[in-house]
Amino acid sequence: MSKDRPGEFELIRRFFAPLASDPGSLGLTDDAAVFAPGPGCDLVLTKDVLAADVHFFKDDAPEAIAAKALRVNLSDLAAKGARPRGYLLGLSLPSDWTETWLERFCAGLAADQSAFDVRLLGGDTIRSGNGLQVSITAIGEVMTGRTVRRSGAKPGDALFVTGTIGDAAAGLKIRLDTGFSTENNLADRDVGHVLDRYLLPRPRLALADLVTEFASASMDISDGLFADSAHMAAASGVDLEIELTSVPVSPALNQLRSRSRDTFLACLNGGDDYEILTAVPASGAQAFQRQAASAGCPVTPIGTVAEGTGRVNCLENGVPFTAQGLGGFTHF
Structure with a gap:
């Protein structure tokens, strides 16, 4: 390591301790945080690991890398109906890291901590032998017994999604192929939109309370709409x-x-959409849609739940169709 860069403990003190304002973090001066859920609450925990040139490009802005790493975890919490309380950070730095890069990375974390009311509780920083990797474990709270899983969808439920679908994948195609936007005659504003959606997910935390109130099943869309719908269908034993x-x-x-x-x-x-897919009993569907709009997180009905054995049936204007290559994203 360069003599001009801080060692491990100085790095923690200078860069990460200012982010750890929760009393349970003990200012990152101990080996573990002490954390207690609020009265009448369950803890919800989720982890995502992001790696350079898999989930982001190594030359992306450090602020954006930090934001994406945190937000994909906050999206999981929102889908369970949980409110974020804190997170643990594992950071594997490549050998050529700089103080300026780390300052910008921590500035990105600080901005999102303020935006989403969440605090660093602890973690670990190591040298990486294979490029930058960021691992975050997010901790949220939900009222006891109210966590919404992907396995509760029932026949007759209405299916809803937040936001718009497919933008992040289009943004990635542009990053991988500079001619993609020209070949498809995309306007500059549309190119900017999909690039932004790829790099900066929008965790739908405003929907969390309504998920616990209305949804029978819920999950975030990270592997693709049809792929994640199949996960919900299989877990719930429905179509x-x-x-x-x-x-x-x-x-x-x-x-x-x-x-x-x-x-x-x-x-x-x-x-990479990080929107939320929910199944809502028909009796509450209109209220759910109305209250989601009032909360600033509108939802769109896209289908229904039916008796079945874990399949996703795609329709176009009511006519079934089969499309090839819709397995969604997988690492292996």
Whole structure:
């Protein structure tokens, strides 16, 4: 390590201790944090590991890398109906890290801590032998017994999603192929939109309370709409019926649909959306949709839950269709 860079304990003191304002973190001066859930609450824990050139590009802005690493975990908490309380950070730094890079990375964490009311509780920082890796374990709270899982969908439930689907995958295609936007005649504003959605997910924490109030099943969409719908269907022992024309998409995705149906479908199931898929009993569907809009997190109905054995049935204008290559994102 360069003599000009701080050692491990000085690094913790200078860069990370200012982020650890929760009393349970003990200012990062001990080996472990002490954390207690609020009265009448269960803890919800989730972890995601992000690696350079897999989940982000190594030359992305450090602030954006930090934000993405935290936000993908906050998205998982929101889907369970949990409110974030704190997180643990594991940071594997490549040999060429600089103080300026780390300052910017911590500035990104600080901004999102303020935006989402969450605090660093502890973690570990090591030297990486294989590029930058960021591991975050997020801790949230939900009222005892109210956590919403992916396994509770029932026949007759309505399916909803937040936001728009497929933008992040389109953004990744542009990052990988500079000619993609020109070939598909994407406007500059649409290019900017999908690039932003790829790098900076929007955790739908405003929906968390409504998930616990209305949803029978819920999960975030990280591997792709159809892939994650299949996960919910399998866990719940039901079939999900999704109407393609009802899935909310941005102007950028609409433009891709007009150029190539296959490209459009690949983006729709490409992953990295970090929107929320919920199944809501029909009796509460209208209220859920109305209150979600009032909370600033509108939802769109995209289909229904039916008796079945764990399949996703895709419809287009009510007509079943089968599309190839819709397995979603997988690491292996």
